[in-house]
Amino acid sequence: MTDPGVIYLRRLADRVADLPHATLVDAVEDVKAVANAAGGSFTRARPGHAYPLRAHDRIVDRGTESFARIQGVPVGFWSILTYGSTEHRIPLGASAGRSRARRNAKGRRLLGFQGGTGAAYGPVVHHGATGRGTWDRVVANATPLVLDRFADNVDRVVIS
Amino acid sequence: MTDKKIQMDLTLRDQASKPLEKIADTADDLTADPIELEATADVERAADDLTRVDRIADDVDALHPTVDVDTNAAKAADELAGLGPGAQHGAAAAGQALRELGGPIGDVVDKAQTLNEAVAGAMAGIGVAPGALSALAGPIAGVSIAVAGLAAVWSKVRQGQEEARQRARDYADAIDEAGGALEKAARNRLGESLSDDDVRLLDRYHLTMLDVADAMQGHVTPALAELRRNFPDGAELARAAGAGSPELQQLAEDVARIDDLISGEAGGLARGNELWQARNRVMGDAVDQADDLTKALDRTRDALDVEQEALDLKTAVASALDSAGESADQSTQDVLDLKKEIVAAAELAKVSPVELQSTIDKVSAGDLAGAAADAQAWLNRHPVSIITQLAGVKVSGSTNINLSGAGGTGRAGVTNVVVNMPRGMRYDAAAARAMNRYARRNGGRVLRRQ
Numbered sequence: 009m010t011d012p013g014v015i016y017l018r019r020l021a022d023r024v025a026d027l028p029h030a031t032l033v034d035a036v037e038d039v040k041a042v043a044n045a046a047g048g049s050f051t052r053a054r055p056g057h058a059y060p061l062r063a064h065d066r067i068v069d070r071g072t073e074s075f076a077r078i079q080g081v082p083v084g085f086w087s088i089l090t091y092g093s094t095e096h097r098i099p100l101g102a103s104a105g106r107s108r109a110r111r112n113a114k115g116r117r118l119l120g121f122q123g124g125t126g127a128a129y130g131p132v133v134h135h136g137a138t139g140r141g142t143w144d145r146v147v148a149n150a151t152p153l154v155l156d157r158f159a160d161n162v163d164r165v166v167i168s
Numbered sequence: 169m170t171d172k173k174i175q176m177d178l179t180l181r182d183q184a185s186k187p188l189e190k191i192a193d194t195a196d197d198l199t200a201d202p203i204e205l206e207a208t209a210d211v212e213r214a215a216d217d218l219t220r221v222d223r224i225a226d227d228v229d230a231l232h233p234t235v236d237v238d239t240n241a242a243k244a245a246d247e248l249a250g251l252g253p254g255a256q257h258g259a260a261a262a263g264q265a266l267r268e269l270g271g272p273i274g275d276v277v278d279k280a281q282t283l284n285e286a287v288a289g290a291m292a293g294i295g296v297a298p299g300a301l302s303a304l305a306g307p308i309a310g311v312s313i314a315v316a317g318l319a320a321v322w323s324k325v326r327q328g329q330e331e332a333r334q335r336a337r338d339y340a341d342a343i344d345e346a347g348g349a350l351e352k353a354a355r356n357r358l359g360e361s362l363s364d365d366d367v368r369l370l371d372r373y374h375l376t377m378l379d380v381a382d383a384m385q386g387h388v389t390p391a392l393a394e395l396r397r398n399f400p401d402g403a404e405l406a407r408a409a410g411a412g413s414p415e416l417q418q419l420a421e422d423v424a425r426i427d428d429l430i431s432g433e434a435g436g437l438a439r440g441n442e443l444w445q446a447r448n449r450v451m452g453d454a455v456d457q458a459d460d461l462t463k464a465l466d467r468t469r470d471a472l473d474v475e476q477e478a479l480d481l482k483t484a485v486a487s488a489l490d491s492a493g494e495s496a497d498q499s500t501q502d503v504l505d506l507k508k509e510i511v512a513a514a515e516l517a518k519v520s521p522v523e524l525q526s527t528i529d530k531v532s533a534g535d536l537a538g539a540a541a542d543a544q545a546w547l548n549r550h551p552v553s554i555i556t557q558l559a560g561v562k563v564s565g566s567t568n569i570n571l572s573g574a575g576g577t578g579r580a581g582v583t584n585v586v587v588n589m590p591r592g593m594r595y596d597a598a599a600a601r602a603m604n605r606y607a608r609r610n611g612g613r614v615l616r617r618q
Contacts, residue, residue: 010196011196014192014196017189017192018189018192021184021186021192022185024188025182025185026605027180027182028182072181072182072185072186073181073182075179076177076178077177078175078176078177078178079175080175090172146176150176158180
C-alpha cells in the first residue's frame with residue numbers, strides 16, 4: 009500500500025503540472041472579457057454596420073511551459089482604435105477583393121465644378137485619427153487580473 | 169519602433185512539479201526502506217539495553233573463568249583434563265560454542281547503534297536536513313510521513329528483536345551446552361569416586377549418584393525422601409537392630425553408608441561436589457542472563473507499543489476530525505466519535521478531567537479547530553517523540569468546517585485500471601495524459617501505454 013503522504017505528494021505534483029495550462033484557460037477568459045468591454049463595436053467603417061471588437065485566444069503547451077496568445081480581432085479596427093491612422097483614401101464601397109480599377113476609382117469627393125466640363129470628383133480622403141490606446145488599456149487592465157488568477161490557482165492547488 | 173501588434177502573450181512555466189515528484193519518489197523509497205525517521209531515542213534505548221545485557225554477559229563471564237573461553241578456555245580445559253575423555257570432549261564443545269558467542273551479540277548491538285547513522289543517511293538522500301522534512305512537507309504529509317517512518321522503524325526494530333532473541337537463544341544453548349559438559353564431567357567424577365559396592369548399595373535402594381550429589385547440596389530428591397520416610401536415621405536404626413536379624417543389621421549399615429556418602433565423609437566426592445556446585449552456578453547465571461536479555465527486549469517492545477498506540481490515536485483523531493468536518497451538517501455520530509477519540513487521547517496523555525471537559529465542550533459548541541488544537545497539544549506533551557501534525561483546520565463562518573492538509577487526504581487505495589481505447593486514441597496526448605494523471609492520483613507511478 010502506497011503511503012498516503014506519497015500519494016498526496018504525487019497529486020500535488022500533478023496539480024502543479026496542470027497549473028500553467030489551467031491558469032491560462034482561466035486567464036484568457038479574463039482578458040477576453042476585458043477586451044470585449046473595452047472594444048465595444050466599431051461602427052464608423054460602414055455606417056449602419058457594427059463590427060464588434062473581440063479577442064481570440066490560442067493556448068499551446070510545450071513540455072512544462074504553456075503559452076497563450078490573445079489576439080484582438082478584427083486587427084485593423086483594433087489597430088485604428090489603439091494606434092490611430094494616417095491620412096488615407098476611403099475607397100468606394102466595398103472595394104476589398106475588387107479590381108485595382110475599382111479600388112482606385114475616384115470617389116465621390118467633389119473636386120470642383122467648371123462650366124462646360126461639369127463636376128470633377130476625386131477620392132474621399134480620411135484625415136487620419138489619433139489612437140486612443142484601447143488595446144494598451146486592455147493589456148494594462150487585464151494584467152493584474154491574470155496575476156490574481158494565477159495566485160488564486162496556486163493557492164487552490166497548494167492548500168487544497 | 170513601437171510594437172503595434174494587437175496581442176497579449178502569457179507564458180507560464182512549471183518548475184515545481186518535477187521536484188515534487190522527486191520528493192514523492194524519495195519519500196516512497198523511504199517508506200519502503202525500513203529506516204527510522206522519528207523514534208531514534210527509543211532505538212538508542214534498545215541499543216543501550218542490548219549493550220547492558222552484553223555487559224552483564226561479560227560480567228558473568230568474568231566471574232566464572234571456566235565460561236570465559238576467550239581467555240581461559242585452555243585453562244578450563246586443563247582443569248577438566250583429569251576428569252576423563254568424556255569430560256574433555258564436553259568441555260571442548262562448550263568452549264567452541266562460547267567462543268562463537270561474542271560475535272553475534274556484538275553484531276546485534278552494533279546494528280542497533282548504527283541505526284541512527286542510517287537515519288542520517290536517509291535524510292541526506294531526501295536532500296533535506298533532519299527536522300526540515302516536516303517543515304517542507306508542512307500540511308502536505310505531516311501525519312503520513314510520520315506514520316510511514318514509525319512503521320518502518322517498527323519493522324526494523326522487530327527484525328532486530330527477532331535477531332536478538334535468536335542470539336539470546338543461541339547464547340542460552342551455548343551455556344546449556346557448557347553446563348551439560350560440566351554436568352557430565354561432574355557425573356563422571358562422582359562415578360569414579362564411588363566404589364562398586366557403593367554403586368550397588370545405591371542401586372539397591374533405587375538411588376543414583378545424582379541423588380547423593382543433590383543431597384550434598386541440601387536438595388532432597390524424591391528417591392531420597394522416600395528412603396528417609398522409611399528409615400529416618402541410620403544410627404537409630406542400627407540401635408534398634410541391635411543383635412537382631414542380619415537383614416536388619418545390613419539395612420542399618422546400608423543407611424549409615426548412604427549418610428556417610430551424603431555428608432562427604434566417604435571422601436573422594438569433594439572434587440565432584442565442587443564441580444557440581446560450579447555446574448549449578450553456571451546454569452543459574454545462564455538462566456538469569458537470558459531473563460535479563462528477554463526483559464530488556466520486552467521493555468523496548470513495550471515502549472514501541474506505546475508509541476504505536478499514540479500514533480494510531482493521533483491518526484484516529486485526525487480521521488474523526490476529517491469525518492466531522494467534511495460537511496457543514498455534522499452528524500451526531502461524527503461528533504460522538506470525535507469526542508470518544510478525544511477522551512482516548514486525554515487518557516493516553518493523562519490530561520486532567522477539567523481540561524478534558526473543556527475540550528469536549530468545545531466540540532459540543534462546534535469549535536472543532538479549538539478541539540483539534542487541544543488534542544494536538546496533549547499529544548505533543550506526551551513523552552513519546554513523534555512529530556505529527558493533525559490536520560490543519562480552517563474555519564469559515566461559524567459552522568462550516570473545512571479540513572485541509574494531510575489529515576484530510578485519507579488513505580487512498582491503489583486500483584489497477586485497464587483502459588481499452590480506440591485505435592485512433594492510442595497516441596492521443598490528451599488521453600495519455602489523462603490516463604497518467606488517473607494513475608498518479610491513485611498511487612501509481614507509470615501507466616503502460618501501447
